[in-house]
Amino acid sequence: MSIEPFELFAIRYGHLGDRHPDENFIAADPHEFASDLDYFVWVARRSDSTFVFDTGFSEEAAARRRRNWIRHPVDSLRLIGVDPGRVTDVVITHLHYDHAGNLDRLPLARFHLQDREMAFATGRSMCHGVLRAPFDLENVLQMVRHVYNERAAFHDGDYELAPGLTMHRVGGHSAGLQSARVWTRRGWVVLASDAAHLYDNFEKRRPFPVVYNVSEMLEGFDLLYRLADSPAHIIPGHDPLVMRRYPAPSAELEGIALRLDAPPTQD
Numbered sequence: 001m002s003i004e005p006f007e008l009f010a011i012r013y014g015h016l017g018d019r020h021p022d023e024n025f026i027a028a029d030p031h032e033f034a035s036d037l038d039y040f041v042w043v044a045r046r047s048d049s050t051f052v053f054d055t056g057f058s059e060e061a062a063a064r065r066r067r068n069w070i071r072h073p074v075d076s077l078r079l080i081g082v083d084p085g086r087v088t089d090v091v092i093t094h095l096h097y098d099h100a101g102n103l104d105r106l107p108l109a110r111f112h113l114q115d116r117e118m119a120f121a122t123g124r125s126m127c128h129g130v131l132r133a134p135f136d137l138e139n140v141l142q143m144v145r146h147v148y149n150e151r152a153a154f155h156d157g158d159y160e161l162a163p164g165l166t167m168h169r170v171g172g173h174s175a176g177l178q179s180a181r182v183w184t185r186r187g188w189v190v191l192a193s194d195a196a197h198l199y200d201n202f203e204k205r206r207p208f209p210v211v212y213n214v215s216e217m218l219e220g221f222d223l224l225y226r227l228a229d230s231p232a233h234i235i236p237g238h239d240p241l242v243m244r245r246y247p248a249p250s251a252e253l254e255g256i257a258l259r260l261d262a263p264p265t266q267d
């Protein structure tokens with residue numbers, strides 16, 4: 001393909017340990033392994049463009065929800081040479097608190113999101129505590145402000161952001177969840193975001209318990225396989241194994257950032 005490939009980065013900004021198996025899988029065995037969660041933002045960059053995927057949570061949200069906040073997810077973009085003050089395109093994979101905080105920190109950005117996600121986060125489903133729990137009202141209100149400021153870019157289903165970068169509505173975990181398919185030097189890589197929190201979710205077809213529609217979540221696992229060049233081209237949204245499998249961009253960024261356009265090691 002003659003399209004310039006994207007460099008693809010992950011930056012780890014948060015962590016959550018001491019989990020119970022049924023926080024990772026529906027109908028888990030109480031004695032099985034319970035993976036921790038890592039929290040990431042992602043960047044696709046090439047000579048003509050930079051796209052940021054998600055904006056993480058704030059220090060305040062981390063304290064309130066008892067997550068380990070390692071670094072500011074937006075300020076950390078500078079570590080890989082991206083100035084948050086100059087970013088023009090941010091994809092919000094969904095509006096959960098850990099993907100759509102800090103929306104006031106990117107002054108020039110347009111925010112790409114699915115129609116259905118905004119309708120879900122502001123509609124009747126939010127009358128139910130269990131569906132509302134992963135959202136923070138302040139984030140949703142900030143996105144409403146961006147709608148009124150003409151900084152929201154709405155999409156309905158699949159779309160192309162740029163040659164070599166398409167977005168795909170998955171649903172499942174949240175009504176308007178979207179995953180990214182990115183052309184890189186190793187082929188088509190899929191940023192699943194929360195279409196799969198962990199490798200075990202899609203590899204073992206085991207749904208994550210924070211879910212809007214279990215059937216769509218299971219169909220979403222199949223979609224990830226169809227979009228990616230191989231199973232090793234699928235990047236789950238929260239798996240600590242991602243940190244082990246991909247190299248850092250430089251020695252100074254060891255344990256902080258990753259190159260997802262490099263081939264993974266298998267462990």
Ligand SMILES: [Zn+2]
Pocket residue numbers: 094096099134173174194
């Ligand atoms: Zn989520």
